[in-house]
Amino acid sequence: MSTLPWFVAAWLFAVGLYGLVTSRHAVHLVGCLTVCQSATYVLLLGLGFVNGAGPPIFYDHPPGTPAVDPVVQALVLTDIVVGAAVSALLLAIAVQVQKRRHTLDPQALRPLRPSEPAPDR
Amino acid sequence: MSGLVASLLVLSALSGLLVVLTRDPRRQVYALAGNGLVLGLLFLALQAPDVALSEIAVGTAVTPFLFLAALAAIAMDRAGR
Amino acid sequence: MSVRLRLVLLGLALLALAPAVIHVALALPGFGTPTSPYGQTVNVLLPDLRHVTNMVAAVNFDVRGIDTLGEECMLLCAVTGATVLLRGARGEGEREKAGHVPGRPVTPRADATVLACRIAASLTLLVGISVALHGMTTPGGGFQGGVIAASSLLLLYLGEGYAVWRSLVRGPVLALLEGGGALLYGLAAFVPLTLGRPALQNILPFGTLKDLYSGGLMIVVNAAVALSVTGSFGLLLLEFMEETRVPSDESVPDEEGR
Numbered sequence: 001m002s003t004l005p006w007f008v009a010a011w012l013f014a015v016g017l018y019g020l021v022t023s024r025h026a027v028h029l030v031g032c033l034t035v036c037q038s039a040t041y042v043l044l045l046g047l048g049f050v051n052g053a054g055p056p057i058f059y060d061h062p063p064g065t066p067a068v069d070p071v072v073q074a075l076v077l078t079d080i081v082v083g084a085a086v087s088a089l090l091l092a093i094a095v096q097v098q099k100r101r102h103t104l105d106p107q108a109l110r111p112l113r114p115s116e117p118a119p120d121r
Numbered sequence: 122m123s124g125l126v127a128s129l130l131v132l133s134a135l136s137g138l139l140v141v142l143t144r145d146p147r148r149q150v151y152a153l154a155g156n157g158l159v160l161g162l163l164f165l166a167l168q169a170p171d172v173a174l175s176e177i178a179v180g181t182a183v184t185p186f187l188f189l190a191a192l193a194a195i196a197m198d199r200a201g202r
Numbered sequence: 203m204s205v206r207l208r209l210v211l212l213g214l215a216l217l218a219l220a221p222a223v224i225h226v227a228l229a230l231p232g233f234g235t236p237t238s239p240y241g242q243t244v245n246v247l248l249p250d251l252r253h254v255t256n257m258v259a260a261v262n263f264d265v266r267g268i269d270t271l272g273e274e275c276m277l278l279c280a281v282t283g284a285t286v287l288l289r290g291a292r293g294e295g296e297r298e299k300a301g302h303v304p305g306r307p308v309t310p311r312a313d314a315t316v317l318a319c320r321i322a323a324s325l326t327l328l329v330g331i332s333v334a335l336h337g338m339t340t341p342g343g344g345f346q347g348g349v350i351a352a353s354s355l356l357l358l359y360l361g362e363g364y365a366v367w368r369s370l371v372r373g374p375v376l377a378l379l380e381g382g383g384a385l386l387y388g389l390a391a392f393v394p395l396t397l398g399r400p401a402l403q404n405i406l407p408f409g410t411l412k413d414l415y416s417g418g419l420m421i422v423v424n425a426a427v428a429l430s431v432t433g434s435f436g437l438l439l440l441e442f443m444e445e446t447r448v449p450s451d452e453s454v455p456d457e458e459g460r
Contacts, residue, residue: 003232008131008133008134011137015137015138016141018141021209021212027188032140035137038160039137041172041176042133045172046233047230047231049126049233049234055169056245058249059256063245063246063249069236069242070244070260071240071244071261072241073169073171073258073261074261077172077258077343078269078270078273080179081175081277081431082277082280084179084184085281085284088284089280089287091187092287092442094195095191095194096288096291107205171259171342183349186356190439190445193303197446
């Protein structure tokens, strides 16, 4: 039972990878990437959890009461916000791909082929 | 491990699977928002209120909105051709 | 590469990795009994050393402040990249008309929605500011407060419609917030250097525990992050919304503020 979080993290990462491999739509692909990302959050926060301890905030409890690991929380906290901005960057790329290539299916995109009859731009 | 944490862990594994298996991107957005909410609750149960705040604000409000706006832009581009 | 071939490759990779993953998962310290001393040392030492009660903020803005500076730069780069990509294809001009996909109904907004959104937007903005300001004492801080404040812009759009929203929310102001926040963080790291101290050393008085002023230089860094995150996400929302408008020379039937 005490290994459940690690397997959940591995599962989330594997499921996200499966989605990345089989995706037929670039926006769906970005969604799968966020699932991969969430695997790291679960792993890190699971590593910092202490049985029976409170949050690492000593406003109500005096310093010295058992608390979970604040370092991993700080790592995850910044990563969530920055990860959302990176997803936005990927979405912006997807919008541009649609405008230039008129498809979002990774199967249909052939980036290295010389550009097909240039559509109106 | 408390039952609450265990069930939230299982729930987050399932909601992650749901995000991947929802192939229509417009529906996936809602699966993604659900996944964000479940993860936020899990982080709260793991005694990480800071992380839960940020995950709920980012995962259920900002990211789904960006996905919806990108999909709207893509749908308009497709309709315009 | 066909989908089948990719799936076979993925299956092979997973099969090869699975024993290693299972081995590591069983070898990790059990859930709830971590062995890392670093976090517990932070919990014991920092309330006295830095006079703050929120250890996560203390780690973010003081102990690992340089790391957060790196994250801040990643945020700046990602948002700049997205903005440049979208504006590069679209141009800088503002567009008024909502785009419309044929066959999708446009429902006008009810007065109750407008009222509810106005109330909710102002409350959300206040919550965001409060969460950012109390980052040193209670759960919160610049990252969360910034995102919450930016999502209040979303509610504002929902209630007021695009035209009013655009006249209230200005792109250059958001860009200024974003860049100014990053600059403030850079200055907070640089000023101690000019005094001959290590970068980001906490040179301000620490203040009192559980007070709004506690943590010294962390307050400046926290404010810098809050400004930067608000500006970043506001700008992202704005740019993506602008992407759903039609170029002004086309005449597409428009519903007020879809």
